[in-house]
Amino acid sequence: MKLKPKITIADHFAVIQDPRIDRRKRHNLIDIMMIAICAVICGADGWVGIETYGCAKYEWLKTFLELPNGIPSHDTFARVFAQINPQQFQSCFLDWIKSIQKLTNGEVVAIDGKTLRGSYDQSSAQSAIVMVSAWATVNKLVLGQVKVDEKSNEITAIPELLKVLELSGCIVTIDAIGCQKEIVKLITQQNADYVITLKKNQGNLYDEVEKLFHLSINTGFQGIQCSTYRTEEVGHGRHEIRNYLMLSDIPERLDPDSIWLKLNSVGMVESVRKVDGKTTVETRYFISSIENNAKQFANCVRSHWGIENSLHWILDVALREDDCRIRKDNAPQNFALLRQIAVNLLTKEKRVKRGIKNKQFLATMDDNYLARVLALA
Template sequence: MKLKPKITIADHFLGIEDPRIDRTKRHNLIDIMTIAIIAVICGADGWVGIETYGCAKYEWLTTFLELPNGIPSHDTFARVFAQINPQQFQSCFLDWMKSIQKVTNGEVVAIDGKILRGSYDTNNEQSAIQIVSAWATTNKLVLGQIKVDSKSNEITAIPELLKILELSGCLVTIDAIGCQKEIVRLITQQNADYVITLKKNQGNLYDEVEKLFQFVISTGFEGIEHSTYKTEERGHGRHEIRHYMMLSGIGSRLNPDSVWSNFNSVGMVESVRSLNGETTVETRYFISSLKSNVEQFANSIRSHWGVENSLHWILDVALREDDCRIRKDNAPQNFAILRHIAVNLLTQEKRRKRGIKNKQFLAAMDNKYLLSILALA
């Protein structure tokens, strides 16, 4: 009789339809998916690595998987994940993440895109795939992802991602490409707040906001509700001062026809950076549903910028996403989900004060530690 460790992967992925025809089913779909998820958690970055891990851990895997014909080949892993419906995989992934941890009230959720640089295929004229992800900055969880259509851009992908997320009580941050009325409407429909970067080609709004800040500063903010905040950072020869300013109660002035949902304030960040004797100044403008909380505004901006270090850096350095050459059919999108599962579970494991890469190394060597990571699910 086989022992069953506390692994609930099968429960989360029962909703995925097996894309194979009956005569090709030498291996159970759940066995294939379980080995792939565990292997990526332990550091596998491709189909050969997944097969290698499976063969090395065969005896242990047989304690909870059927494996009627042994460990699948790397070609089998590649073929199956190229066929699996990514929407079904995504849905199962979302259900799993919701079971791990609920997003807390006030959580800053950064929506950001990332190009999978290794997914391009010049022979088939396939450009690199882009994935838009939602990252809970405090809980450090990938909440969901969606692939950008090859003939479109993030503007069409972000609304589709917002529709599958639960954002009530959250504060959503998006770069300038997300400065769209429909995107703002979808956020506010979920009873969430937003802070979105203004883009210069956003009609006249950017110019109006820029002129408004110049005017109120020159007149000493007369008749305008405002608040300010300042941060200063030093390190590695860099000195940066950020001045945050928020103007509230300006909806009737900048949004008279209410075309922007819950447009309550505008924000400005002036960053003065000194590095190696050179000083640069950058000014950004934002629209927001926040009414009057400049520190919350500042925190949301810093949290959004931090997604590069908190998520993208981990994906590139620890999980080697940019080096991955997986590019056939649905495989790139599905492997991206595998990486996000690994990032979430490894990040949520708090007992070992180690970086993601060392956690992967330890999980590959120590089955008990691996089980403690999987128990988070």
């Protein structure tokens, strides 16, 4: 039997349309893209860094790229990535993700926005760009991202991201800004569940949920199915207790017209935190489509914040996203996707038990390791 040739990451991105109209192009688009991917994996955080990496690794890059006219200049990298269609780039990224990883049933997919602070440009009155990302909390992979329109907010970007993801069997978590009927509808249409933070300004729903919890607690949960879960953490001068409570068989008064699809339960989290002798109590409410399982609900709530620690923190600390001053045209959005590719590849490589920063350092020094990260070897 003849084996099918292995599809590489380069194959997935080779279909992007070349935005350059000059027939005298000196460099292949796929060469430009692969040098950029390799350089960002190794820690490059701008166009000069990418060119510097390319020049230093020319002989190795030549083993799998054509490079008909050597390494492109930093101006060429900047110009090309400013022109590449970000929707095409995103589409190729999604196809690549689907090819390398399948989501597990019940996996929590956290959706959250992040501001690219360095993209703010006072001289041209350009606001800082906000990207909304989807993060698979078990597999620790970025599943996709969408740029928030400059004159809008995450409410409009989240539906666009949901439309391009495959979420069947997953549990989608979103903070309060995503508490929208249309967003809930899009999630359920994909045969996925949701746990969404309830907004105080969400009509009467917040007030009714709050009243329901108070009544249920005071009456000993008569006529209402409930489940509870409790966690306690002590360390670094902090003592925190979290009480999770979930109610199902919800009375029709919460949603008499069934406008919140698959609203099967509501959740409450009471966090009692003691730091330096001072105690604070915070209560949050959630709507959910999952069945009455407070332990599962607790895992969804805690997993959601993994996008901050496992993705946003890495982007800022290891890949220095907030320091990036790339601002022109499509370049900020496309460079953000380069960073997401780097995070996914470095996370997926499991043989070296190191953090992302040290994996980047190793990839810079060891071409064989970088080849393994790229799955070229």
